[in-house]
Amino acid sequence: MKFMLDQIEYKSKPTDPWSINSRIHNHAVDLTIEQLADEVMKGKTFVPALLKQGARSQANWISQQIICLDFDNEIIVDGNKIKQITMTEEKAIEEFQHEAAFIYTSFNHSRDHPKLRVVLVLDTVIDDKELMDNILKYFKLKYPSADEKCFERSRMFYGGRSIIWSDFNNKIILDRLLDNLPSIVKSTPNKSKGVLSPQYFSKGVIRGTKPSIHSSDDKYNKSIHNNNISLIINQFEYMDRVLNSNPITFNSRNEVYDYLKRQDLHTYLGIENKHFCCVFHEESKPSANIYINPDTGYWHYKCHSSSCGFTGTIIQVTERLTKLTNYKSLQFLMNAYRISLEKTEWQEQQESLIWSNLNILNDPEYIKNTYPAFFSMMRTDNYYNLLKEFHYIALENLSSMNQEGDALFYASMEYILKRLYPFHDFDNFKYFKKKDSLTRTNLFTYLNVLEKLPLDKLPDAYREKAEEEAKRKGFKNTIGFYTIPSYDANSLPETERLAKQFKELHMTVKNFDREMCLKTLGEEEANRVFPTRKGEEVAKVNVETARLLEETALMIIEAKGWVTEEEIFEYTVLDIDIEYTIKKNNKAIKDDHVLSEEEKKTWANNFKKKRWKKMLGGFLIAYGLERVRLNKKLKTDLNITYEDDGIPDNAFPFIIKKEEQKNISAIAVAEI
Incomplete structure (x- = not known):
């Protein structure tokens, strides 16, 4: 060019x-x-x-x-x-x-x-x-x-x-x-x-780009008979006559996708040989093949050329050939295979609910003005995009299999990430995104804008599917099932209350997990947010460290009425083999490597801080304490000086002290 x-x-x-x-x-x-x-x-x-x-x-x-x-x-x-x-x-x-x-x-x-x-x-x-x-x-x-x-x-x-x-x-x-x-x-x-x-x-019956079968060697060209690629590229209106499929009806888009991916790509593309010249780039020797995945039953197209490397099911192949959007490409395939989609009254109701929710999620300004605490927790577009993706997956899974209650579906985080970021190197990319997305999903569940269902609440067919999928993929826990609640004037005020509670209890997004939920909100709430981990015990080293931090904080508060968080970390001595624990949790460190005292000190301090953030809310509630930032008046009231306490006149750190009057809308903490 x-x-x-x-x-x-x-x-x-x-x-x-x-x-x-x-x-x-x-x-x-x-x-x-x-x-x-x-x-x-x-x-x-x-x-x-x-x-x-x-x-x-x-x-x-x-x-x-x-x-x-x-x-x-x-x-x-x-x-x-x-x-x-x-x-x-x-x-x-x-x-x-x-x-x-x-x-x-x-x-x-x-x-x-x-x-x-x-x-x-x-x-x-x-x-x-x-x-x-x-x-x-x-x-x-x-x-x-x-x-x-x-x-x-x-x-x-x-x-x-x-x-x-x-x-x-x-x-x-x-x-x-x-x-x-x-x-x-x-x-x-x-x-x-x-x-x-x-x-x-100029127009013709079939007009446009010809398929990229460019081999000069006749033996390769002879491997292609009845080639349908030109018809697909030009979105041939009568493709159903070429494929000669029997009419079939489904109740959900997910069922449609599943059916289409099981269609033989040899027949669809009109390519008979297993190995052939890739249809997406020019080449003189075959680099592509079509195969079936024995685990899923789905047909796949794969180009092994380093200059192309395209891979995909009939869905991606059609999108690439036709240059259509995913929706229009699906419509073309449904027409080609004579597929119709019929919805029940329940499906229509669920679609209406989901689209109403999406209408709210697409209007952050409304959320900001009406539910400011909820808005503050939906920090970036990544939060909205992830929550909206759950809705889109729910739409695709409005199956007639479950006709009661809200739309029920399951999706692994890897599947969701591949949908959100389809053009990234996923093996490298998921390392950075998976943890963040899992945390956000747990937050959505806590805020009641997404609901996770435990196995004992699933219909038999779904429970069997969850157990089979977890076993097949070697997952520690069963596959998570979700429902989408209605975002209406009755439910969103509760979401707003939960968002306020999150801030009042000093909970943090970065550290939000089952341990924080358990220590701050109790076992019942932890089981609601993390239903597949019900009954799971917190690691002993975490429990023991939390106990030591609690004892140190209470001892200092009893002595002088208040304590800084740095004092808690400084005077809490961990009763664990730090070097062994570090090596156990970091496989990159070789067994014969000797950690320096500074490395062990830094790790211990960070470990104590992490445990403290997870236990802080529950600790404050249990002992009637509050975390406040010092100011001049509070320094005077508590008689805090640089000479006695080491806090300069111009420094105003957070302290933990006895709460004079309880003013937060917290729930009781269960015994842990």
């Missing part, structure tokens, strides 16, 4: 655009899209079009194959730029996953204020400037929140920080794109500039 590329690398947004402008028109290059991505990550500026020697201008435009959309998430009000988020990282990936070659962040990008560049590649070089203007106009109308200036043929785009998503095989099919242009062309004021040549609208 030919375009203009500056030769200077920048580490931050250029402050000398005039310098780039004066030299970039002299640097035409011919690079692949992968090479362009590398250059952009070096901080180089590019113009996605080939220009004549001379000034960078529309008049010197020669041709173009790359389109770059610029989302700065800003609007101009009274001449000032105002942040207005319309395109987040997650939304960009979802929107452009089947079209973009890559998406990168600008130098000034942040999670709070995303600044993104979406790079698209046409399957054909355009050398007709009127046609190119119409194509750019199409994208301008489709994405009105994109920067207007990015739709100029000679626009410069700066390099950036990181690529958040890429699929270098993606191409915008010109023939398919042009189907969308006539309505735009008709609205063009200058008719002479808006008329497209007749060849752009």
